[in-house]
Amino acid sequence: MRRIGLYPGTFDPPTNGHIDIFGRAMKLVDELVIGVAVNESKKPLFSLDERVAMVKAECAKLNGPGLAEIRVLPMHGLLMKFAEACGAQIILRGLRAVQDFEYEFQMTAMNEQLNPDIETVFLMADVRHQAVASRLVKEIASLGGNISSFVTPEVKTALLEKYRK
Ligand code: ADP
Numbered sequence: 516m517r518r519i520g521l522y523p524g525t526f527d528p529p530t531n532g533h534i535d536i537f538g539r540a541m542k543l544v545d546e547l548v549i550g551v552a553v554n555e556s557k558k559p560l561f562s563l564d565e566r567v568a569m570v571k572a573e574c575a576k577l578n579g580p581g582l583a584e585i586r587v588l589p590m591h592g593l594l595m596k597f598a599e600a601c602g603a604q605i606i607l608r609g610l611r612a613v614q615d616f617e618y619e620f621q622m623t624a625m626n627e628q629l630n631p632d633i634e635t636v637f638l639m640a641d642v643r644h645q646a647v648a649s650r651l652v653k654e655i656a657s658l659g660g661n662i663s664s665f666v667t668p669e670v671k672t673a674l675l676e677k678y679r680k
Pocket of ligand 1 (some may be wrong): 523524525526527530531532533536606607609610611615638639645646647648650
């Protein structure tokens with residue numbers, strides 16, 4: 516059976532934490548679909564097209580023998596419907612310290628009832644990237660702080676460009 520995993524997120528912008536999880540997820544499945552959520556309620560800084568392009572550019576750097584094929588797709592609507600449409604048997608999520616737990620716990624329990632055949636798997640980033648959050652990276656960048664340890668040079672340039680405007 517070909518294992519397909521879906522890693523959903525807003526990726527506004529993708530951080531070194533997300534990229535760490537991409538690398539781990541690629542070892543577990545044959546095909547990794549990265550679903551970039553529209554997520555209007557979060558009022559993203561980057562448009563959906565910009566976020567898809569940034570995630571694609573980061574994924575293009577990740578390949579190697581035995582690693583999953585990656586597809587980066589814009590994601591509309593209900594997560595479980597999107598997962599079913601992709602043929603995913605697994606949903607992958609990153610888990611940071613306690614702050615993610617409550618939300619993820621609730622989401623997983625409810626998603627399980629929508630489709631009990633799809634398993635949610637949690638991955639932890641390397642300790643250096645565990646605390647990184649897109650929201651804080653944006654805040655630091657907007658205040659002129661150095662974000663080099665949190666995002667790639669390409670994402671850093673894109674962020675600085677946004678805040679120059
Ligand atoms: P954020 O929560 O920072 O707005 P996303 O919604 O794009 O980011 O997150 C997508 C997924 O990636 C979620 O499962 C989230 O917990 C996970 N994630 C984000 N940052 C990290 C990190 N530094 N380490 C591990 N997982 C992370």
